[in-house]
Amino acid sequence: AELKVKVGATIALLTAAQEPITVTITGIVAPRDPQGSYWSSDPLLRTPSLVLDTASPFPVHYWTGTVLLAEGTGPALLSTAAEPVLFWRIPPDPAGLTGPDDVRLASVIASLESGPGLLKVRRIAGDTAVFATGLGHIVEANARMRDAISPVIAVAALGIGSVAAVVLLMTGALIAGRRKAELALMRSRGGSLRGIGGRLLAETAVTVLPASALGLLLATLVVGEGRFWPGALAAAGVGLLVCV
Known part of the structure; x- marks a missing residue:
């Protein structure tokens, strides 16, 4: 819409000999996911931009955009004044990445940029192929952030764990004190320690296990990017500790 280009319009591209090559617009692409990785790698793919002509002595602006050519028209670019470059953009899939994976x-x-991985790429794409990514900076920033917050998390976890342990011990002592007479009566009537312990375990599990499952469900819904199995093990451990 910004360029006011319609299907059927033509665009002239100059060759190295200053002769025009006419390109006919056969369609206008509307991205389904404008914020997706494919369209975000080059914003001009989804939206043209009005830029300033720095070579002009006067303030002159012009529109710049991207034209997607058919696969068979690629050789025509070799005659243009530009320098065509064959490249591949491969978006990484972060779904399977976790914090401990940063070293690997x-x-x-590093191997792809200047190591054995680059040699494999050049055997496929040519001797002049290069590999470039901004993912390394993201990994380094993540490692620095994790190193900075690890002591804080450790202190917080230790403090919360200590408070939880004290609360559990106090709760257990209060419950034992209140039910001392009941337990003594059950014991005097022939109740075995295993039987009494099993009954108390069942009474506690009736409330603790659903609460642990509900807590795990809420944590999974709130923190969608968190890993499920560590959370499940933590919930099971807390439930087991409370029951015991």
């Missing part, structure tokens, strides 16, 4: 990921990136 940094090693893979």
Whole structure:
């Protein structure tokens, strides 16, 4: 809409000999997901931009955008004044990445930039192929942030764990004190320690296990990017500790 270009319009591209090559617009692409990785790698793919002509002595602006050519028209670019470059953009999939993977990921990136991985790429794409990514900076920033907050998390976890342990001990002592007479009566009537313990365990599990499952469900819904199994093990451990 900004360029006021319609289907059927033509665009002239100059060749190195200053002869025009006419390109006919056969369609206008509307991205389904404008914020997706494909369209975000080059914003001009989804939205043209009005830029300032720095070579002009006067303030002159012009529109710049991207034209997607058909696969068979690629050789025509070789005659233009531009310098065509064959490249691939491969978006990483962060779904399977976790914090501890940063060391392995940094090693893979280094190999692709200037190591055995780059040699494999050049055997496929040519001797002049290069690999470039901004993922290495993200990995380094994540590692620095994790190193900075790890002591804080450790102190917080230790403090919360200590408070929880004290609360559990106090709660257990209060419950034992209130039910001392009941337990003594059950014991005097022939109740075994295993039987009494099983009954108390069942009474506690009736409330603790659903509460642990509900807490795990809420944590999974609130923190969608968190890993499920560590959270499940933590919830099971808390439930088991409370029951025991």
